[in-house]
Amino acid sequence: EVQLLESGGGLVQPGGSLRLSCAASGFTFSSYAINWVRQAPGKGLEWVSAISDSGVYTYYADSVQGRFTVSRDNSRNTLFLQMNNLRAEDTAVYYCGRKYTNNWSMDFDYWGQGTLVTVSS
Amino acid sequence: QSVLTQPPSVSAAPGQKVTISCSGSSSNIGSNYVSWYQQLPGAAPKLLIYDSNKRPSGIPDRFSGSKSGTSATLGITGLQTGDEADYYCGTWDSSLSAGVFGGGTKLTVL
Numbered sequence: 001e002v003q004l005l006e007s008g009g010g011l012v013q014p015g016g017s018l019r020l021s022c023a024a025s026g027f028t029f030s031s032y033a034i035n036w037v038r039q040a041p042g043k044g045l046e047w048v049s050a051i052s053d054s055g056v057y058t059y060y061a062d063s064v065q066g067r068f069t070v071s072r073d074n075s076r077n078t079l080f081l082q083m084n085n086l087r088a089e090d091t092a093v094y095y096c097g098r099k100y101t102n103n104w105s106m107d108f109d110y111w112g113q114g115t116l117v118t119v120s121s
Numbered sequence: 122q123s124v125l126t127q128p129p130s131v132s133a134a135p136g137q138k139v140t141i142s143c144s145g146s147s148s149n150i151g152s153n154y155v156s157w158y159q160q161l162p163g164a165a166p167k168l169l170i171y172d173s174n175k176r177p178s179g180i181p182d183r184f185s186g187s188k189s190g191t192s193a194t195l196g197i198t199g200l201q202t203g204d205e206a207d208y209y210c211g212t213w214d215s216s217l218s219a220g221v222f223g224g225g226t227k228l229t230v231l
Contacts, residue, residue: 037166104153105211111165111166114165
């Protein structure tokens with residue numbers, strides 16, 4: 001069974017840092033691109049970042065470029081999102097999603113349950 | 122302000138059909154595949170449509186997708202109360218080199 005499990009969320013002060021993890025199981029992790037998507041309380045979905053299957057290619061939303069870094073450890077079947085200089089507007093549930101196809105699209109067939117990040121003093 | 126534009130809400134009676142539109146531009150919908158998601162309250166999004174008009178296994182054929190130019194449409198027939206949810210379109214934007222979602226549409230089954 002394919003599973004994605006996020007962890008690492010919590011309460012952090014503005015300007016602080018957090019590192020989210022997404023542990024994968026039930027599939028060949030190294031064969032799939034993975035994305036991060038977030039959802040602020042009561043708001044819509046916002047794409048955050050993507051990383052290719054090998055980890056060579058990474059992409060970021062303008063809103064997090066320069067502050068967030070996505071990486072993966074294929075030997076540990078784990079995806080990471082290092083978040084620095086956090087702002088109140090980064091408060092959201094963060095989901096990791098497995099990319100379904102290899103084309104330029106936003107088709108994520110499996111999602112984690114999400115981890116809540118709250119940025120507040 | 123989302124890159125992709127969806128109506129905030131739509132409604133229809135049980136058993137009826139509803140369509141949800143998603144409008145973009147040549148750099149996103151116009152040149153890449155569109156995906157559609159259903160999100161029930163408190164749950165992660167669920168992929169309904171990929172490659173603009175294909176359904177993953179397990180998604181009933183009551184759900185359909187189409188794309189024309191810089192717009193896409195999700196259709197749902199035989200509406201059920203369980204279809205009440207938020208629906209999102211998404212695609213890649215080649216100019217931004219970033220993923221983009223619509224603002225979401227709340228479906229009410231009256």
